[in-house]
Amino acid sequence: MKKQHLTIAGGGSTYTLGMLMSLISEKENFPLASITFYDTDAERQQKVADASKVVIQEKYPELEEFIVTTDKETAYKDKDFIFVQIRTGGLEMRKQDEEISLAHGIVGQETCGPGGMAYGLRSIKDMIELVEDIRSYSKDAWILNYTNPAAIVAEALKRVFPDDYRLINICDMPISIMNGLATLIDRDVWDLDPEYFGLNHFGWFTDIYDKSGKKLTDEIKEKILSEGLQPESEIADDPSWIATFKQAEQTLRDFPEFIPNTYLQYYLYPQKMVEKEDPKYTRASQVIGGRAKEVFEMCERIAAAQSLEGEVLEGDVHGVYMVKIAEAFAYNKNEKFIVMTQNNGTIPNIPQEAIIEVPALITSNGVKPIQVGEVDTFYKGLMENQYAYEKLTVDAYFEGSRLKLLQALTLNRTVVNANVANELLTDLLAANKDYWPNFH
Template structure:
């Protein structure tokens, strides 16, 4: 089985490789291909991965030799390894050629960052300079990121469709919801967006109740939203909703990072637990003031921190150790502007997006069902190929939602959820309408649609601010200026 990672020079790629190599779910992957347009970053990460592989072999967690090919198209199909002795270290290939990377892939994991951390700093600073929220995926910065990324993501999807039409694409490229929606226009249901924040929230609640929400058939999960805008509204056990008892208990809420972020009284008033990114919508002024008061934005912090790491190059001694220390600092300072305390170790620890990706791959490759929260179409194709019933009847069939799904060998099957409240429907509709205007601008080069997207975002809502944002991003991003130059 071949897994291709797009954005293979990305800082968190070793996490994906380790999860795949150790086979936490039992799935065997024979080859991992790292693709990136930045050859220096690619070689640095490849050196980290090489050293990580040597450590895994030395610790006895995997074998030292690569195994034979399995997966779709091979005799016998995908196999589950029985243990470390039976699991071989995946063969590692690095390349800057997209077609070479994707050809023959069974799974493609897309985690590209168009413009790098430097591009993110422009996204953040333009918004902050206008008194607006500057954040990577939330607010106008997220729209600018999408405008830069969608043309690249669409070209990637077209290449996959041409040279690996049977591959499944797992998208983690941010902003994940609208980028997945763009890629679905080419790849249909064979592209799925992932994020680790929703399932992390569900698992925190499950631990308090002494159960595994994803592996217990007695448990029902009512989570609904868009990527980085969602709510856990019920967690039932044998039909009884156990979430109210959690909301009523201060000690329980203190163990849930999302509740600490937005306040115990507020989650009780909502009757639901929010995705952590809702902080930016509920406490917009506070978040903006904290970011503005900081010496650096998150993008500037990452550009400096990871720039220092990559400057060491592939020949640096002990790159794995330095990568790990850099990673811990990165995770500990994640969304620092949302907290009045240092991040707790239990909030940092967890499976992360690499586990979500591996579980998704395993369920599709082996047919062993998994329950997950994924970014999928509101009305994915049914067994006959015709669109199925919409998960949310009020929203367009092709709109990408973040909902509980069952994944198996036949694909991804969204589960039914309860009706949306008016405020939930309003927030989701307003945000996705803005993002869809940006999507149209990215695909057509329409400056007017870009203006509409920026002006109507729920954290902007100003025609003049939308115009100023558009002009600021055109000045700060030559690729945006070139994209919109013809309209």
């Protein structure tokens, strides 16, 4: 089995240690010759790298090479896989997005509503440059991108790199939800076989089977309605995630056909989502003072002790999901995963160019989406509205059109008010003047 050369772009991310542990847990199925960390923030990356070096010494001594760099050529030349996890503007800009939105009485969230639009517009330029850099050094590398907001990023990348079938956008939310569903019915998450359709952060599980073909959907629905849905693994104790998963019970009770993606709460119950937030201590503030702080403190402890003793460090389900998808690409496993891909008739009655999120077979020749068929009016209407918002946002970026940004925000189900959209846009333009293009 060929050993792969992998780069993690965004090596200073708070998710990097978890991804490293996921790679270690899958090392028999996805063996690596080298791991390279690449980041533009050398100081932040070095904190993660110092701890990662200890992890590798203890858990992955057979790894031939571990490289930490801020040089693009070193990061990308002759690589087989690039995992991308960047955040343009960092958590401080996310905090601004959320505070501005909530100040106008609108959902403050990093990927949905005005916050998602702001983050997406910041991400596009860096993502395009990153892919161009990778392709200048490794034209055949698989690029697995999980930079948010994935829908807007994927829509933009599709326009610039329309024929690059080795550029894949992936979201961890479906597998995170499946992890909670598996626990409800006392199953292993990797034994679940889901049927799913939608857009990124905007979809539904139509049915769930086990690997033997037994249908589990009704049992899962009954459990959600009677016991509620709980997050698992690394987000199990997070109050915000607990509240998010709990909302799935009401969503399923109101719309019982399908099991919802938890992110639908922001679009179906926007006012409720606003009321539960503290405009002076948003989710970004919770992350800055919580998980991010804890991760870097743990990195410092590991580096100082040169040991993992006493630390709780393990792979997470979304990291393992990413690695399993990489395995399928590398070794042509023809296995099924939920990924983002261009529609092209998979759902015939929504726009063909839309980036959808559906189960697909993963092969060494790319993503092969599994036919969904036409969706009913309610879901079609929601998806077309959401895709129109995503498309207009990306149109606005490439055309420099403030009008299209206003149209996008007005369409977004978290806003649906042109006066509020206009006021929001004025504030977001001022806050993002160093990151967004000029809009006329």
